[in-house]
Structure formats: structure tokens, C-alpha cells
Amino acid sequence: MSTQTHxxxxxxRAKPAVAFEPRIVGFLCNWCSYAGADKAGAAQLPYxxxxxxxxxxxxxxxxxxxxxxxxxxGADGVIILGCHPGDCHYKEQNLRMIQRHRLFLRYMRQLGYxxxxxxxxxxxxxxxxxxxxVVTEMVATIKGLGPLSQRRRQA
Amino acid sequence: xxxxxxxCRCSGIISDKIDSEEVQRRLAGxxxxxxxxxxxxxxxDEGKREIGEDVFQQRPDRVVIAACSPRDHEETFRExxxxxxxxxxxxxxxNVREHVAWVTQDPQQATAKAIQMIRAAVRRVAHHxxxxxxxxxxxxxxxxxxxxxxxxxxxxLLAEAGRHVILVEKGPILGGMPVRYEEIFPKLECxxxxxxxxIADVLHGPHAANIEVHLQAEVVExxxxxxxxxxxxxxxxxxxxxxxxxxxxxxxxxxxESSANPVNCGMNExxxxxFTFYGGLPNAPYLDAGACRRFKGQECNACVEACPIPGAIDxxxxxxxxxxxxxxxxxxxxNELYDCTKLPQLGYGxxxxxxxxxxxxxxxxxxxxxxxxLKLSDGRAPERVAFIHCVGSLDPDHCSYCSGVCCxxxxxxxxxxAHKLHGALVTHYIxxxxxxxxxxxxxxxxxxxxxxxxxxRYENAAELTVAAxxxxxxxxxxxxxxxxxxxxxxMPAMVPSAAVREVSQLFDLSRDPQGxxxxxxxxxxxxxxxxxxxxxAGTCQSxxxxxxxxxxxxxxxxxxxxxxxxxxKLQLEATYAVVDAERCSGCRSCVAVCPYKAVAYxxxxxxxxxxxxxxxxxxxxxxxxxxGAIQSRHFTxxxxxxxxxxxxx
Numbered sequence: 113m114s115t116q117t118h119x120x121x122x123x124x125r126a127k128p129a130v131a132f133e134p135r136i137v138g139f140l141c142n143w144c145s146y147a148g149a150d151k152a153g154a155a156q157l158p159y160x161x162x163x164x165x166x167x168x169x170x171x172x173x174x175x176x177x178x179x180x181x182x183x184x185x186g187a188d189g190v191i192i193l194g195c196h197p198g199d200c201h202y203k204e205q206n207l208r209m210i211q212r213h214r215l216f217l218r219y220m221r222q223l224g225y226x227x228x229x230x231x232x233x234x235x236x237x238x239x240x241x242x243x244x245x246v247v248t249e250m251v252a253t254i255k256g257l258g259p260l261s262q263r264r265r266q267a
Numbered sequence: 268x269x270x271x272x273x274x275c276r277c278s279g280i281i282s283d284k285i286d287s288e289e290v291q292r293r294l295a296g297x298x299x300x301x302x303x304x305x306x307x308x309x310x311x312d313e314g315k316r317e318i319g320e321d322v323f324q325q326r327p328d329r330v331v332i333a334a335c336s337p338r339d340h341e342e343t344f345r346e347x348x349x350x351x352x353x354x355x356x357x358x359x360x361x362n363v364r365e366h367v368a369w370v371t372q373d374p375q376q377a378t379a380k381a382i383q384m385i386r387a388a389v390r391r392v393a394h395h396x397x398x399x400x401x402x403x404x405x406x407x408x409x410x411x412x413x414x415x416x417x418x419x420x421x422x423x424l425l426a427e428a429g430r431h432v433i434l435v436e437k438g439p440i441l442g443g444m445p446v447r448y449e450e451i452f453p454k455l456e457c458x459x460x461x462x463x464x465x466i467a468d469v470l471h472g473p474h475a476a477n478i479e480v481h482l483q484a485e486v487v488e489x490x491x492x493x494x495x496x497x498x499x500x501x502x503x504x505x506x507x508x509x510x511x512x513x514x515x516x517x518x519x520x521x522x523x524e525s526s527a528n529p530v531n532c533g534m535n536e537x538x539x540x541x542f543t544f545y546g547g548l549p550n551a552p553y554l555d556a557g558a559c560r561r562f563k564g565q566e567c568n569a570c571v572e573a574c575p576i577p578g579a580i581d582x583x584x585x586x587x588x589x590x591x592x593x594x595x596x597x598x599x600x601x602n603e604l605y606d607c608t609k610l611p612q613l614g615y616g617x618x619x620x621x622x623x624x625x626x627x628x629x630x631x632x633x634x635x636x637x638x639x640x641l642k643l644s645d646g647r648a649p650e651r652v653a654f655i656h657c658v659g660s661l662d663p664d665h666c667s668y669c670s671g672v673c674c675x676x677x678x679x680x681x682x683x684x685a686h687k688l689h690g691a692l693v694t695h696y697i698x699x700x701x702x703x704x705x706x707x708x709x710x711x712x713x714x715x716x717x718x719x720x721x722x723x724r725y726e727n728a729a730e731l732t733v734a735a736x737x738x739x740x741x742x743x744x745x746x747x748x749x750x751x752x753x754x755x756x757x758m759p760a761m762v763p764s765a766a767v768r769e770v771s772q773l774f775d776l777s778r779d780p781q782g783x784x785x786x787x788x789x790x791x792x793x794x795x796x797x798x799x800x801x802x803x804a805g806t807c808q809s810x811x812x813x814x815x816x817x818x819x820x821x822x823x824x825x826x827x828x829x830x831x832x833x834x835x836k837l838q839l840e841a842t843y844a845v846v847d848a849e850r851c852s853g854c855r856s857c858v859a860v861c862p863y864k865a866v867a868y869x870x871x872x873x874x875x876x877x878x879x880x881x882x883x884x885x886x887x888x889x890x891x892x893x894x895g896a897i898q899s900r901h902f903t904x905x906x907x908x909x910x911x912x913x914x915x916x
Contacts, residue, residue, distance in 0.1 A: 135915055142338070150336045153365025161371045161380040164387065164914035165362070166907060167337070169842070172860070173886030173902060181908050185915040202885035203797060203862040212890070244370070 134254035136189040137182040138163040138247070141171045143201035144236050145193035151240030159244040160251040163191065170194070172205025176216045179230055189229045189254040191246065196234040206234075228253050229260065269301040270389050271327035273318055275309035275334035277364055284368040284377040293382050298389045298913075301327060309334045315347050322351045329392040333361035333385050354397035356841060356901060359388040387913030394906045402836035403880060405494030406594035409827050410435065412486055412770060415443020416813055417599035417805030417820035419465045424824035426469075426477035429833075433591050434469065435481045435500055437766065440547035441466045443601055444625075445813050447530065447544070449632040449639065452679040452812075453706040459546055459634075461813075466548040481589070482509075483553070489773050493800025493830075493880050494594045494837050504584035506554035507540070512579045514550035516542065521573035526558035528636070532626045535636035540570045540580070544634035554580070594831040595800045596774065597823050598784065599816075600766035602806035605659035605666060605759040613655065613757060614733035618741060619644045621733060621755045624676055631683050641687045645739065649753035650691055652684055653743055655731065657698040660760040662728060668781060670810035673758040674701045680756065681714045694750060696723045696731065696743065723748055761810035774801055775864050784808045794823040798864050799881050802826055842901040843882035844889055848874035850896035857888035857897060 140146040146167050152159065168174065171194030179190045192213065194206040213232045220227055231250055235243045274290060276282035282305070291303045304321065308314045309332060322330065330353070332344050337360040345355030363381045371377035409425050411418045414436030422432045445451055446466070448458035469478055481500055488499035518540045528537040530544055539558035542550075560567035561582055571580050604625055607615035614621045620643050622630070633639035643649055654677045659665035674697075681693050702711050714720055725731050725745045733755055736742040740751045763782040771778050776796050777785045784803040787795040796803050802823040805816035831837075844866075846857070851874040857866045858875060865881035866888055868874075875897070877888070886899040895904070 137911060137914060146336075147338060150338060150362070150365040153336070153362075153369040156369045158372050159370055161367070161373075161376045164380075164383060165366055166387075166910055166914070168886065168902060168907070169899075170885035170887060173890050173899060175890040175904065177904065178907055178911065181911050182915070185912055187911075187915055202883065202887070205860070205862065205885050205887040208860055208887055208891065 132255060132259055134162050134188040134251055134259070135186060136163045136191060136250060136254060137187045138165045138191045138193060139168055139171065139174055139178060140165050140235075141194045141201070141206070142167055142169045144195035144199060144234075145171075145243070147237035148193070148235035148239045148243045151238065152243045153240075155240045157240055157244040159247045162251045162254075163247050170200070170202045170205045171209035172200075172202060174209050174212060176212060176219070179216065183225070183229075183260065188257070188260045189231070189250060191250050192230070192232045193235045193243070193246065194232075196236055199236060225260070226257055228257060268299050268328045268393055269326075270299050270329040270331060270392065271301055271322070271325055272303040272331045272333065272385060272389065273309060273321075274303060274305045274363075274385075275314070275332070276305055276307050277334065277368070278308050281334070281364050281368045284371065284374050285363060285381045286374065286378045289378050290382055290385065294385060294389075298386055299393065300389055301325070310340050310343055315343070318344070319347050319351050322348060322353060328357070329389075329395065330358040331361060331385060331388045331392055332358060333363045333381065333388070335364040336360075336362045336366075356398040357392065357395050359392040359395065361385050361388045383914055383916075386916060387910045390913035390916075391906050391910040394903065394909050395901070398841040398900055400841045401839045401879065403494060403839065405831050405837045406592055407831045407833040408432070408591075408593045409831075410486070410496065410498055410591065410593040410596045411599065412596065413443070413599035413601060413766075413805070413807070414438070414441040414480070414482070415599060415601050415805060415816075416445055416462060416465070417816040417823075418443070418597070419462070419469055420817045420820035421597050421599065421804060421824040421827075422478050423465060423468055423472070423474070424821060425827060426474040428824075428828055429474075430477060430828070432478045433481065433498075433500070433593060434478055435484045435486055437483070437485055437600075438543070439483050439505060439553040440543045440549065441469065441480070441482075442548065446547070447632060447634075448628045449635075450679060450683060452675040453710045455679060455682060463546070463548060470549055479591075482549070486770070486773060487588070489596075491592075492878050493798075495592065496594070496596055496800070497590060497592045498596075500589045500591065502587045502589065504556075504586060505551075506556070506581055506584050507551050508579050508581060509549055509551050511576050512551040513576060514552075515575065516552070517573045517575060518552060518570035518580065521569040523567065523569060524558050524560055526555060531629045531636045532623075534626060534629065544632075546634060595802065595827045597802045597804060597820070597827065598770055598774075598776075598796070598807060599803070599805045599820060600770055600807045601764055602761045602810065603764045605762050607658055607757050607759055609665060610658060610728055612729065612732045613658065614735075614741065614755070615757055618733065618735055618755075620649075620739070620753065621741060621757065624673065624680075624756060624758050627680060627756045631680070631687075641684065643739070643753055647753070648688055648691075650688075651694070651740075651750075651752040652691055652754045652756065653694045653696060653741070653750070653752040654680065654756050654758060655696045655728075655733075655743075656700075656758045658728065658757045658759040659762075661698055664729070666760040666762065666781065668760070668810070669699065669701060670761040671701050671703070672761060672810055672812045675707055675710065675812070677756075677758050678710050678714045681717070681720060682710070685717055685719065690719060692719050692721070693717075694721050694723060694743075694752065696725055696745070698725055698728075723750070761806055763807060767807050774798060776801060794819050794826060797862055800830070837880065839879045840882065840884050842884040842899070843879045844877045844884065844886065844897050844899050846875045846877055847896045847898070848872055848876075850894055851875050852894050852896070854893060856891045856893060860887045860891045862887075
């Protein structure tokens with residue numbers, strides 16, 4: 113059995129650029145985490161501008177295809193932020209997302225991606241500081257891992 | 268496709284960080300953007316008017332508004348577009364205030380991020396569909412299951428508001444449990460006196476015409492959803508006509524047969540035709556076919572011969588099924604007590620004069636087996652009474668929770684004993700003492716002030732034993748502490764009644780780990796179940812006292828009155844999920860993940876179907892569908908993919 117990874121999905125770390133600015137897509141649930149991000153805004157807590165937020169009503173809506181799509185379009189990392197377990201606006205749908213994320217991390221490893229590139233965390237509507245912290249940490253993590261820009265690489 | 272972009276300056280909050288000229292320079296003419304305009308304060312009346320007039324003139328196909336959080340103003344701008352005749356869902360907001368201007372220190376970076384976000388929104392909005400918020404006809408009528416305090420309260424309030432109420436009660440009388448209690452804590456008010464006015468109001472009050480009472484009845488089938496439930500109610504025969512019986516009781520002494528009396532926990536017997544208890548409403552006896560000679564094939568006509576009203580007793584009455592349609596359902600089916608035989612060391616069921624709190628209520632009640640006289644099984648008056656608190660409560664081997672009611676009930680009993688038997692020694696075996704609110708502590712102080720009260724604290728019920736002693740006494744032992752009592756009253760935990768399980772299956776409602784009905788939210792929505800249009804109140808939702816039951820029932824009635832207004836159609840969410848029946852493989856993954864029972868499998872169409880009246884648009888079924896047969900309106904894969912592409916372009 114060949115151990116060679118599929119060429120399209122093999123992670124090929126580009127040479128570290130002088131100032132690598134990671135591109136990260138953040139999927140946030142409307143009720144807790146998006147509200148938490150709004151709270152970080154209202155409190156004017158500075159954090160790096162590298163995360164593009166995509167709002168979904170619930171992280172239960174998170175389709176693993178969204179993460180693959182983001183990587184495919186040139187994202188270096190993805191964060192999925194939902195309500196804390198037990199606090200889901202839709203009762204327990206964030207738990208489905210936790211299950212899917214676990215499964216997805218196995219898939220990521222098979223693709224040869226570092227698991228840290230797809231971080232799952234929980235941010236409540238009150239946790240503006242935590243949102244700013246998660247974003248700041250994620251940007252640092254991805255800076256450490258280096259870029260994962262398939263489309264640019266293939267072009 | 269013509270897309271118009273409006274960039275709010277937010278009176279400088281946004282424009283100080285984000286260079287609008289740069290945004291215009293970089294995006295104009297790209298991505299189908301027809302124009303980018305700045306507005307000083309988009310959410311102000313002036314700003315809304317400006318955008319509205321511009322939309323009217325420009326007639327864009329799609330609109331992007333880069334301003335603040337959609338959580339604040341998405342509805343505001345949807346309304347602006349609606350007013351100009353544009354479908355409000357053809358708009359996407361970009362949150363450049365909370366997510367950019369306020370949190371990005373470098374203006375250049377802020378501008379670059381805003382440009383990227385606007386590009387993503389422009390690409391997303393191109394895939395938006397015109398959506399309508401559909402409206403459906405609903406029934407304003409309500410079904411109330413359970414004729415206890417909570418059910419009565421809700422029925423009365425709903426009827427007062429002019430709603431038609433179907434009240435279904437399993438037993439032959441109304442009033443639930445507290446109507447059987449001699450006194451109610453904390454103020455020792457007489458139970459029947461507190462509840463009977465409610466019952467009388469429901470049966471004969473000014474709005475009684477709005478309430479259809481079904482006694483000895485159960486809901487056996489339920490279909491439909493919020494706004495339109497259809498239920499089947501099975502009515503067992505009473506064999507006594509409620510419309511003609513005058514409640515004289517002439518039938519009872521004539522009846523030759525007796526059987527154990529369920530309302531008195533089997534502590535005495537009732538005639539085959541008898542009142543539930545004197546004063547129980549409606550004031551008419553019922554016939555127990557299991558005890559009656561006629562139903563055993565014997566010749567007997569004693570009750571009919573004694574009855575002064577011809578036709579009031581009818582042996583030929585048959586079971587009936589009635590069908591009713593309602594818009595909402597309130598479930599108030601009450602609780603039971605924890606089975607004390609599960610703690611065999613306490614002697615319940617084996618030793619005489621070891622009774623439960625409910626049995627003790629009936630012993631104290633004037634309508635009970637002893638006529639309210641407090642006496643032992645051998646007829647003597649007890650001199651020493653023990654209360655064992657927390658039976659099955661706060662116990663990982665039984666019920667982990669505290670019912671929060673039994674402490675006060677035991678204190679009430681203490682007072683009643685003091686009133687009935689001067690000088691009787693009362694011992695409370697307590698694990699914990701729960702006295703909340705503004706009134707409870709007064710009763711506690713009263714009890715403490717009595718010299719005839721003593722307290723023993725115990726930790727673990729498994730180490731507390733009740734055994735037979737000399738002279739019929741009970742020996743209660745806890746470690747080195749050994750005391751003798753004449754009567755031992757167990758204060759068991761409140762547990763969900765069997766009806767909770769039955770009704771939960773009927774309406775497909777979820778129950779919590781303790782078996783009570785699961786509420787939508789424990790703090791802010793404890794009276795709504797997870798299924799829209801079905802409400803829960805009283806001790807079937809959680810252990811609680813009479814006051815809380817009544818309050819919760821009133822809240823449920825308020826919820827029903829607000830949710831279903833006669834003449835008002837029900838407006839559905841526009842963003843519900845839809846199933847493509849052609850693609851559905853019938854795996855039912857969606858049915859399993861939906862928390863609101865909004866997805867069901869249609870056997871006839873061989874496809875899952877979403878009920879828009881129940882779907883709240885979370886999208887979990889969409890992500891869970893293995894064949895991509897479900898779409899989340901306004902959050903389609905296509906729309907989210909387009910946003911991702913735009914964000915990373």
C-alpha cells in the first residue's frame with residue numbers, strides 16, 4: 113500500500129515569507145459566538161484582522177465541506193466557534209458539531225493537514241475577551257505553521 | 268445583476284478607520300457592483316430615508332449594507348427594502364463596525380479587511396433568493412391535559428380571555444393533589460377551600476361555557492403541530508350522568524359492594540358507587556365497574572332503585588372517543604412520590620404505621636379514612652411521631668435532586684399534629700433543610716419554638732433503619748442514635764408520574780434525565796416544551812409547590828394567548844429547511860438530529876418532510892444529510908461557498 117499522499121491535497125509548506133499574514137475563515141454561530149464577537153467590538157478589544165467571519169445560525173449547520181472549501185480557496189486556517197455545550201440556542205446542535213469536528217480532524221490527518229488548522233472552540237455572547245483571545249492565538253498558531261495556500265501553489 | 272453597496276460612516280466611528288474612498292476605488296465596477304455610496308448614519312430616520320429613496324431610484328437587484336452587526340439592524344434594513352417594494356432577503360449586511368472598525372488598530376488593515384468582507388457579501392448576495400414569510404391559519408383553542416391546580420388555573424385564564432378550552436382529566440374529579448390535603452403550607456390554609464373556588468369557576472363560573480371538561484378521560488392520539496393539533500380523547504364511562512345527578516348520595520348506602528379506595532391510598536374502602544370524597548367536584552359519585560355486581564354478571568339494581576332521579580345512573584353508558592382540534596396544548600399531569608419500598612430498611616410496606624406523606628395527608632384530612640382523626644392502625648393516638656425527610660432525595664442511588672417541597676410539608680404536618688394532639692413528640696430526621704422565599708421561614712420558626720419538636724441530622728438514608736419494637740413501636744436507628752416512635756412518616760421525593768411518560772410519547776416530547784418534561788429553557792422559558800405550541804406546567808415539569816405551579820400555569824396561558832390570537836395568522840420563519848424529495852434517500856438522519864420534531868418521514872412520499880411551522884432554521888439537518896437533499900433557506904451551501912470564495916479572493 114502506497115504511503116504517498118494524494119498530490120492535490122498534500123500539504124506543501126511554502127517557504128516562510130518575510131511577513132506571512134495568515135488567512136483564516138471563522139464560522140460563528142449567530143446566538144453565542146457571533147454575539148461574542150460583537151461584544152469584542154463593542155468593548156473595542158483589538159485583535160488581528162486575519163479572520164473573516166462567516167455567520168451561520170448554528171454550528172450544527174457546519175458542513176465539513178465549508179472547511180474544505182475554505183482550505184481550497186486559500187485559507188491557512190479555520191476556526192469554528194459555537195455556544196458552550198449546554199448553552200446551544202437550538203438545545204444541543206453544537207454537540208453535533210463537536211462530533212463532526214472530531215471526525216473531520218481524522219480526515220484532516222489523512223489529508224496530511226495539521227489538526228491545529230481547524231480549531232473548534234466555544235465563545236458565549238458575553239465572552240468578547242475570549243473571542244479576541246481565540247483569534248489572536250489562532251493567528252499566532254497559523255503563523256507558526258506557515259501558509260497552506262493550495263490554489264496559489266497550484267497556479 | 269446590479270448590486271448596490273451602501274457603506275455607513277456611523278458618524279465617524281466606521282469612517283475614521285475605514286477609508287471609504289479606498290473602498291470605492293478598489294471595488295467599483297468589480298463583482299457586478301453598480302455603485303458604492305456612503306451614508307452618514309444608515310440606521311437613523313434620515314439614513315433609512317436616504318437608502319430607501321436611492322433604492323427606489325436605482326432599482327438594484329441586490330443590496331449590500333456595510334454598517335454594524337446584523338444582530339442589531341438586519342431587520343431595520345430589510346424593512347427599508349420592503350418599503351421600496353424590494354424583497355428584503357435580497358440584502359446582505361457586512362459588519363464593518365463591530366468586526367472591523369472597533370477592533371482593528373491599523374486603518375490600512377481595517378480598510379483592506381472591509382473590502383474583503385464587502386466582496387464576500389457581494390458574491391453571497393448574488394445567490395440570495397426572494398423569500399416570503401408564509402402565513403398559515405391557526406386555531407386559537409387550547410387543550411389542557413390535567414385537571415389539577417395548574418390545569419385549572421390555565422383553563423380558567425384562557426376561558427376568561429374568550430378561548431375555547433378542552434380540559435382533559437384522568438380522574439373522576441378536578442383539583443389534583445392539593446384538594447386532598449387538609450391544609451396547605453406555609454400558612455396552613457385549607458386545601459379544598461383554596462382550590463374549590465377554582466374548580467367551581469371552571470365548572471360553573473361566568474366563562475365556564477368556554478371550557479369543555481372531560482373527566483375520566485385520556486388523550487390517546489395526537490397529530491398535527493402548532494396552530495393545528497388534532498387529538499382523540501378516550502372517555503371512560505362514569506355510569507352516573509353529570510348533567511342530571513344531584514349529588515344526594517342516596518345510591519351509596521344502597522350499594523352492597525365495596526373495594527379499596529384509591530383516593531385514600533387503599534387505607535379504607537369505598538362502595539362500588541361512591542363519591543371520590545365528600546366535597547370533591549363535580550359533586551357526583553362514580554361507579555367502579557370492577558367492583559359493581561352488575562358488571563360481574565349478577566342481578567343488582569340497588570343504586571338505581573335508591574336514586575331519586577330517573578336515568579341518573581346508566582349501566583349502559585359506553586366508552587367514547589371524541590376528536591377535537593386545537594392550536595396549542597398545555598400539559599399539567601402532575602407527579603407521583605418516590606416508591607419507598609426501594610429503601611427497604613425504612614420498613615415501608617412491611618411495618619404498620621410507617622406511611623408516606625400522601626397517606627399521612629389523607630389520615631389528617633376530614634374527608635380521609637379516619638375522618639381527620641389522627642390515630643394509629645390499632646386506633647390509639649400516637650404519642651411520638653417521626654418524619655424522615657429526603658426519602659430518595661439528594662441520593663445518588665435514588666433521586667439526585669431535591670424536590671424543594673417536602674421540608675415545608677413536614678413542617679406543616681408538625682403544626683397539624685400539634686393542633687390535633689397536644690404534647691405529641693415530633694422528631695424530624697433531616698439530611699438538609701430547604702426553606703426559601705418570604706414565607707417559609709416563619710413556619711419553621713413556629714415549629715422550632717415548640718418544645719415537642721426535636722431534630723436529628725443524618726447523612727445517608729442507607730444507614731437509617733426502621734424496625735419493629737416493643738408495644739408496636741418503631742425503632743429508628745442512625746448510628747448510635749436510637750429512638751422509638753409510634754408513627755413514622757416518610758417524606759419521599761417527587762418523581763414524574765406515569766402520565767408524563769405516556770404523554771411524552773403521544774406528543775413526541777423529550778424528558779430530562781430525571782424523567783420530567785424537558786423545558787425549552789430552564790430559566791427563561793420553563794413553561795414551553797421543545798415542541799412549538801406545547802406548553803408544560805406544574806410538577807410534571809419539575810418538583811415545585813402549589814404557588815409555583817399556579818404561576819407557571821398562568822405563564823403558559825399567557826404564552827398561548829400571545830402565540831395564537833384569533834384572526835391573526837401565524838407568520839412562519841422564512842429561513843426554514845426544505846427537502847428535495849427526489850434526492851432524499853429516506854435514511855432519516857435529519858429526523859434524528861432535529862431538536863424540534865420539525866422533520867418527519869412521509870412514508871407515502873418516501874421522503875423526509877420539514878414542517879415550516881416547527882422549523883427554527885438551525886440547519887443541522889442540512890449538514891447532517893448525507894445526500895445533500897436538504898437546503899437551508901438563506902443559508903444554502905451555494906451562498907456560504909460564495910461568501911468563502913469572496914473572502915479569500
